[in-house]
Amino acid sequence: MDSEERRKEVLKVLKNSKKPVKGTELAKKMGVSRQVIVQDIAILRASGSDIVATPQGYIIFGNEEGKKMIKTIVCKHSGCSEIEDELYTIVDAGGKVLDVIVEHPLYGEIKSPLMISSRLEVDEFIKNLKDTKAEPLSSLTDGVHIHSIEIDDEKTFEKIVQKLKNKKYLISE
Template identity: 50%
Template structure:
């Protein structure tokens, strides 16, 4: 499959999927290496295709997101060992953990998409951290980081914030 044809097929796959698709899975379907997929995704993003790379794979952002979704930006502080508990606390309230944001002294704000909505996704994320021996972004800021969280109701956001507060993970004025 030639490059342009492959990229059209990748776009179709992503547009038709409600779940993220890993680069490895896309590579298998296109019969190319994962690095070719990474390059294709970068080319598509450069054409302003709304593709994001999440911790679970690539996702095509659509604008038909429910209008009754509420968002909140929160500041958290915890150790690396507490990350799984923090994420589980959030998703247990029916809240999606959209991203993590840290302030880097050289690069400024660094944002990484997460899109974690349930305990299985939390466990998969933590397992990938272990398997890759990667560090969480919050290591750059001694544990301080921001999250954008979203939910179908303000009450769910309030519940997640309250539980984070009770566990001492929430940074407040």
């Protein structure tokens, strides 16, 4: 298949997937290197496709069946164990953490996709954080950060908010 056909197939795979797809998985499926997939994704994005790169792979938002709600919460924590606990709290209560956002005094809003919806994905995120010795975005703002979370309904959101308040992670309005 030529490059244009391959990009159409990559787009088809992403549109039909309900979860992120790793670049290596796409490369294997298409019979090319991961670098070729990275270039294909860049070309697809430039042509208007809403493909997001997450730690779990590539995804196109809005692929899931049914209507979900997206709400934002403002939190504060310190240290890796509190990051882990905060994320566990959200996913255990039925939320999916779409991203993390910080308001930097110089650069403005800095946003990174997370797409975390299970304890396993929290564990993978924390492992990557420790293995890379990277600082979380919230370290730029003394632990203050925003999450967009996807939930099924208002009741689930209220449950998440209450649990985060009880743990003193939530910053109230």
